[in-house]
Amino acid sequence: MRRILIDSELEIKAENYSKNLFTGRNANFKTPLDELKKLRDSLQMKHRVQKQYVQKIIDQYQEILKASPEEMRLLITSFQTIAKSDILESKLKTKDKLKFHELIVKAMRYDELRSSEFRQFVSSSGIKTCVYCNSQLAIISEISFYDKKEKKRKPKVLAKFELDHYHSKSQYPFLCTSFYNLYPVCGNCNRAKSKLDIKFELYTYDPSKLDLFNFWIDDETVINYWLEKTPDVSKLKIHFDSIDGDYDLINEYNKIFGIQGIYDTQNDVAEELLHKAKVYTNAYNKSLLKNFHDLFPDKNILEKLIIGNYANSSETFKRPMAKYTQDLAKQLGLI
Template sequence: MKVVKELWNSKGERVTFKDFADEYFHYPNQPANHSIDFGFKKTGNTSDFFTSVKSKLELEKENNGNQNQKFPDCITYLIENFERIIKVLPEDLAIIRQEFEERSKQGFGDYNSFKKWILDIFDYKRFRDSSKIRWFGNCLGVKSCLYCNAQFTHIIKGKFSVEKLLFQFDHFYPKEQYPYLSLSFGNLVVCCSTCNQHKSNTFDSKNLHPYHHDADGIFKFEVSEEDILGKLLGLGNNSLKPEIKILNENSTTIKFNKDRIEKIYENHADVVEELLLKSLYYDESKKSELLNAFEGLNLSESMIDRLILGNYVLEEDINKRPLSKLTKDISKQLKLIK
């Protein structure tokens, strides 16, 4: 939910998407003596994966294959711009899309069949099983779904120490509709399987891109004061179901999130209720007691807040744990944190 603008490169440095693009394209054609070891086994032909895809395109053009005869401008574009397509930044995806679609108008024949052919050539299914995609997921450094922030996105070691993704990559521009962007790193968004399956295969410009748009600045969770009062007074079976308040009514990037996320978070009313109880107990004197109890550790105020709330509370840490945005927003409303 917090916009992702930086990644960890193989040297353990925080870099922008632009600075990371070249490494994404060439990995694992990197020196073996990196200063950081992500623990990924470089199995299969991942180092030559992109090279093999481009070679297939070149072979189609050289042999004047069926697809080249129908859409020659598209084949030429894919070959001449191949590295640029793979390394395209999130904010530049629309440029590639426009350039390619303009060339597709010059072709003839069944365009849908042509798109399926590209999807087969780019072979995302094989890419999804490669060590390269697991390495990329780790470099992003997020631990919760970038759409809902309600599910973990972990990488674990399975049989024979092969890493397994406990999450999926959503194609912001759906791969079935835009297969030439199926391997573009700016188009691959870490998310839970539920969000990925819910998202339509039809592109909608109103969808939020977590590498480009900041959901944390678009909406916040809150609970009505009436419900809070009812809970405190024990009136009825008041459940503190969080609702979403849009911060920018003119935003064009909220369509995918609002209604569905509210339904997801209706199931987390218990978290809000616990926060309400904590707000009644943890005043400044109680926080001071905690600081004194851990005096030798020199804990920061945010760490004390994290200890009390059981979750991250700083904006930059939202993607590190599920429900962190809910915890932050409601805690601020209840004045548990500043």
């Protein structure tokens, strides 16, 4: 929905991720390098290509974990010179349950990463919504329950999100645990994208390319809304567009994730913002900041209160529908 800037702080997180992944596990834990070497050594002479592929992962493991979006593309080109999709989709033995790419994903301990380590990153990142639709929560919740067997309350941590791979595990298994390849998303968006390659990429180095999409309310429908004796909220029309006119991008994004359809159900939020725009004028807002400085020490707190969501674009992923609310609020002059 909105891209995340790769700055020095995020680069440090990626570096620490690559250095410390699974280091907190007990001494008996089999690391990805242990499992990859085991897989390599189990391959027979006729699996020379597969062995070369696994060895390359071992040789470049740390580099793979922290690879930037551009570095991942270079790695893909490099790995594709060794093995194409037919090799990755094949089984080493006819009776094997897992395909070659699945053996790699298993060896790299992706399931362990998903169930534990990556939860910590999401929890500390401030991301609390699906990065694709921004309409569903993607959170870590802590609960406690009564264990009848042990006769005491026990804590439990639940991940209310799924991990999507920008570059799919089946086509690029060596990237299955790469920091910048893992997107916290809701289950609906994860299933919708599946193995598809999409144009939208979450991370970027370009601060001018953070916003690719924009919600806006049709002025004519707003005029008609106010002219009606009994305003009909269902007649308000909110559009979801590409900021730079990239039709292919917006069409693909809408087709896969159904964004327009999701937000067409939220006209009541747009209606509330219309009414707030009538009340919270610039003059009135200035008076609130002046007369209630203790309540509103800065403008951002007041704007957050007015629109009922985060007003700063950098906080888009902290609450569902923040992008939608921010865009309409800006158009209506609320922020």
